[in-house]
Amino acid sequence: MTEVPPPTTGPAEASPENRPEIRTVVLGPFQTNCYIVCPADPKPGDPCWVADVGFEPKPLLDEIDRLQLEPEAVVLTHAHLDHIAGLLAFRRRFPHTPIWIHEAEADWLNDPILNLSAGYGLEITGPTPDRLLRDGEVLALAGEEWTVLHTPGHSPGGISLVHKRSPTAIVGDTLFAGSIGRHDFPGSDFATLAKSIRGKLYTLPDDTIALPGHGPATQIGREKLTNPFVREDSVSV
Secondary structure (H helix, E strand, C coil), rough: CCCCCCCCCCCCHHHHHHEEEEEEEEEEECCCCEEEECCCCCCCCCEEEEECCCCCHHHHHHHHHCCCEEEEEEECCCCCHHHHHHHHHHHHHHCCEEEEHHHHCCCCCHHHCCCCCCHHHCCCCCCCEEEEEECCCEEECCEEEEEEEEECCCCCCCCCEEEEECCCEEEEEEECEEECCCCCCCCHHHHHHHHHHHHHHHHCCCCEEEECCCCCEEEHHHHHCCCCCCCCCCCHH
């Protein structure tokens, strides 16, 4: 389990007192980053929410219990198998926690072909989602406002979650440090992915910390300048 580092540069709005505490728990054979978001210096009984629940979720569940937090919601960045495989185990531990996902993937949790688990010889299904999200919605989670950005391309219902005051963005498999999400799956498309990154994520402040679904955190400004797939000065799509 790791905590998200502060930005290396940025205005006063990025000060620690404005930043929710975000704990990263890396799960399963795909090394999926799953995030626990809670108030700074969390106390027993404080609310939290979770972004994605991958394979072998016991460390994630145990961390929530260790901190004695109360999950408000599981928010899925998308419904590929490595981000949803632990949902049933999560629901067994925290049975009343709602699951939220973008409306474009409303049926994916219970379809092993769409969520790609069938291609790995698995039949992963999850609970029916409790809420379907749309682009631009503002979610009140753990006492803070997060904006939903629809960032398809890796999958049709991919979302990023933006906390403007920090600034921080949980970007799923849309953008990685020095890379981008795969776009060779059914329902994936490079042009759509590049448009999501340039049109949504690259419009965020440069000092925004981007928390991806795999690998280390990065910053939006760094990716705009150096990402070889979607540099800001590369040809527009």
